[in-house]
Amino acid sequence: MKIQTKLAFFCALFLSTSCTHLTHQEKMQWRELENLGIRDNDQNAVASPGGAAALNILPGIGNFYLAAGNGGDSAHWVYGTLNLLTWPLSILWGIPEAAIDAGTINKREIIYYYHFDSKGKIEFKKLEKDSKE
Numbered sequence: 001m002k003i004q005t006k007l008a009f010f011c012a013l014f015l016s017t018s019c020t021h022l023t024h025q026e027k028m029q030w031r032e033l034e035n036l037g038i039r040d041n042d043q044n045a046v047a048s049p050g051g052a053a054a055l056n057i058l059p060g061i062g063n064f065y066l067a068a069g070n071g072g073d074s075a076h077w078v079y080g081t082l083n084l085l086t087w088p089l090s091i092l093w094g095i096p097e098a099a100i101d102a103g104t105i106n107k108r109e110i111i112y113y114y115h116f117d118s119k120g121k122i123e124f125k126k127l128e129k130d131s132k133e
Contacts, residue, residue, distance in 0.1 A: 020066075020073050020101040022108065029111045036127040038114065040106050047105045052098035059087035062098035066105060073105055 022030060047066055056062030063080030066073055079097075083090035113120035 019097055020075065020104045022104060026108065026111055029115055030107055033110065033114055036124075036131055038110065038127070040103060040110060045102075045106045046109045047102040049099040049102040049106075052102040053095045056083065056094040056098040057091060059090065060084035060094070062094065066098060066101055073101070076101070 052062040052066055054062070055065050060080035060083035063076040063083055067076035067080060083094045114124040115121070
């Protein structure tokens with residue numbers, strides 16, 4: 001195998017497997033929240049997309065930040081280690097991946113708040129009531 005083919009395969013592997021995703025149920029809950037006017041913004045962020053992206057200039061540090069933060073996703077310990085082992089090439093996929101994943105982690109935390117936290121449930125019911133009026 002040529003080195004370019006190996007490199008292309010390696011990049012495709014990382015791009016396809018190292019992202020945090022919302023489940024189908026979470027996507028439906030997120031749409032419901034958006035319909036009520038709730039958005040993903042800095043006010044309720046637990047992970048900074050810009051910060052995670054900037055930290056991933058260093059080998060895997062942005063992923064370690066996402067793994068250890070308030071809304072930590074433990075899979076990012078593995079992603080950070082893999083990015084560390086493939087640095088400096090990992091900068092190509094690591095920076096955008098960290099920014100996208102931070103946004104997804106923020107959405108998960110917002111979903112959790114409005115659907116499972118007692119204060120959030122009360123706010124959610126009030127928003128639903130207001131939207132029906």
